[in-house]
Amino acid sequence: MKKSFKKYVSLTTLAMTFASTLVGPTTQLVSAQEEGEDGVLEFDTLVQNEGEPIEGGTLNYALVSDSTFSGVLNNLLYTGRPDGEIINFFNPGLYGYDENFTIDNSGFADIEMDPENSQVTITIPEGHTWHDGEEITIDDVIFPYYVIGNPDYTGIRYGSDFQNVAGMEEYHNGDADEISGLERVDDYTLTVTYNTFNNSMLQAGGGVSNYIEPEHLLGEVPVAELEDSEYVRKNPVGFGPFKVESITPGEAVTLTAFDEYYDGRPNIDEMVIEVVNPSTIVSELKAGNYDIASLPADQYETYADATNFTPVGFLENAITYIGFKQGTWDEENGEVVPEPERVTSNKALRQAMAYAIDNNAIATQFYYGLRQNANSHITPNFTEYHNAEQEGYTFDPERSQQLLADAGFVDNDGDGFVEDPNGEPFTLGFASMSGGETAEPIAQYYIQSWQQVGINVELVDGQLMEFNSFYERIEADDPAIDVFQAAFGVGGDPNQSGLYGRSAPFNYTRWATEENDELLAAIESEESFDEEFRQQAFYDWQEYMIEEVPTIPTLFRYTLTAVNNRVSQWDTQIGSDLKWSDIYLLSEEPTAE
Structure with missing residues (x-):
């Protein structure tokens, strides 16, 4: 649940006293709701629940939406936030960032900035694989530049950030066969040269590409056909904490823990993501059907006194x-x-x-x-x-x-x-x-x-x-x-x-x-x-x-997130260092009211 994971799961603390007689784990008051000036509530980002961890288990995650998800499960191509939320569980980005969204070296890649020469050097660790067992190399970092810069690219990400890469416009316009600003140093190192370099480059989303994709799979598909390919719609492959096992189009995704995840295998064996309508999510949570879900602000009165889950949040x-x-x-x-x-x-x-x-x-x-x-x-x-x-x-x-x-x-x-x-x-x-x-x-x-x-x-x-x-x-x-x-x-x-x-x-x-x-x-x-x-x-x-x-x-x-009492801890803080290997389930099923 590090950096890149938090971008979507929060992407954006209720003072609750739980009686000791509640069935299931009790809640430690790390997450507290306080009434600030003029009745405005203040929330913490973290909840921690006490109890005896079970081995493995299935986390039930609600994707709260009044419509189905589009199913464009690729970082280069998706446009809807629900798709992005799913993607981040199985294919998070290259780098991490802190609470100010400033890029740091807490993610998969190390990023070295060289403002004087308008360059960024990206180094990925050796010996890690995609979910299908293929080794990850720097070619998987270079590949997204050639997809987004391709004139047949169907997505929305070819803009000023990518145009700022030296040689990108020449490649996009057909005047060059390669992007001159991309220097492949070795199998694990890439140096990118930019036309201009200001301090926004230090920020996640500020100009340095965060994309990494399995070239050995996507590279076999013509760029114009990528969006409808099986590796986007049916069998997406990533390198994140969970790997995709099955997809019910528009409705649900089942994922399982990736044993070789670079930041430590999750203790949770399986995650089931299901679309749930905002009008029913509170009742579903109170019934104990889901562990994690975003909460609609306009229904706050219906869950302010919930006893089986805790809302946590951030501005x-x-x-x-x-x-x-x-x-x-x-x-x-x-x-x-x-x-x-x-x-x-x-x-x-x-x-x-x-x-x-x-x-x-x-x-x-x-x-x-x-x-x-x-x-x-x-x-x-x-x-x-x-x-x-x-x-x-x-x-x-x-x-x-x-x-x-x-x-x-x-x-x-x-x-x-x-x-x-x-x-x-x-x-x-x-x-x-x-x-x-x-x-x-x-x-x-x-x-x-x-x-x-x-x-x-x-x-x-x-x-x-x-x-x-x-x-x-x-x-x-x-x-x-x-x-x-x-x-x-x-x-x-x-x-x-x-x-x-x-x-x-x-x-x-x-x-x-x-x-x-x-x-x-x-x-x-x-x-x-x-x-x-x-x-x-x-x-x-x-x-x-x-x-x-x-x-x-x-x-x-x-932005508020409901966390069921059986989840050991959950942090919505931007730049959180909480790892999936530190999150446990404390009972076989979510706690109900």
Whole structure:
């Protein structure tokens, strides 16, 4: 359950007192739920259960989804998260990483960075095999580059990270037979040369490929046909802690422990993964049908007092935010064009709108305390770069009104809404997405909160938008949209140039300043390879973003996982060092209520 495993199983602690009279193992209070500020819950990542381990056993794992999994069981080709969750049990990536998603040498391969020469050297250990007994060599690390770079490749991973490999574009375009930036040093060593090398390369998902695939099998299949091949759909082969024994398409996968796993054979003999609908997962868990399952936040009240399993969790690397449209996108030149004359380009207005909303109230009233007010644009899971001491925006309507008044936003005509500093009335169009029972009341809450401090805001078209329509209109800079609520996942790299950079298409606010350019450049600079400089660069950027507030970071969110009492221990911490060889089952069947 090391690094790469945690990326999916957490991918993102309940104070429970278990009576000593419970049947089965008792729970040691390592995982505890505490009520923090304003009723927001705080969770630990680890649960440890006491009891006598059994030998082997079968772990029942619920893949919680309202649809079947696609069955594209290959890291180079899958797109759906359920497929990725399954893959990581039998074919985890090359390298490990710590709690900040910084690549380290805790995984299968050792990674040596050489920023001066824009190179990374990857070394894999000798004497290890794939599940079918074939030896793993560096050719299995090189092979994914040639699949992804092949013009017949059907997946989605040929992007800037792979294009940054020297010679990749020439190979992709048919101008070269080989990728010049790949130097095969020996059977176990590869040196990769890149066109550019910034400190995002240090991050998992930040530019260094984490892929390793069995070339002796996949290399026999034309790249265009890989996605539908038997080694992807029916008989995938990996090198991870478990190997695939059987697949019921879209519904279930049975895996068994791999005796030769490089990090120690799992003590659990078998794992059965089954798709379970979110609407029934809590009842299934209480009935003792599953050991491990993700938990839906909107059902928290139904499992908060569960006695046969413990929810553990972590704040995932995702953030909900409110954005302000402040310009447009110049497709020809590939950069944002700020429009300072827009009312939303007024910093005081944005700050006032941030102080007008109570995000802790939303966290407790709509999400049972499983969300918390966000104080930064960097998520807390990046422990070295998130400034936990930074003061974010908290509910302060008086301060909101004072900011408006000081900036010249005054209600001149007595209608209850302020005019802009030029004395002109204005109404802001607010866009938010449909989905779930809470979407509409949350959107209305924001609108009412802004109206109460004198800012006239209305829902665009008078209704919530469907997901695809929402993003089409946001990306097209629809003039009807002034303010919008959205969310994004950060991935393994805290550098947010791709979200807030001047040349980033995902900079949906179309906001840019020279100071922001400089702060982002500092994060990406050579000096930022120094850890102290890098941390300060992130701190400086966070402080500036809270001051300028092109977007209001509203909520950080917990991902919760249920762990049955018979599982000896489970850790959802990003970068956890817990090994599969340290996890036992404490009874033959999962504990039921």
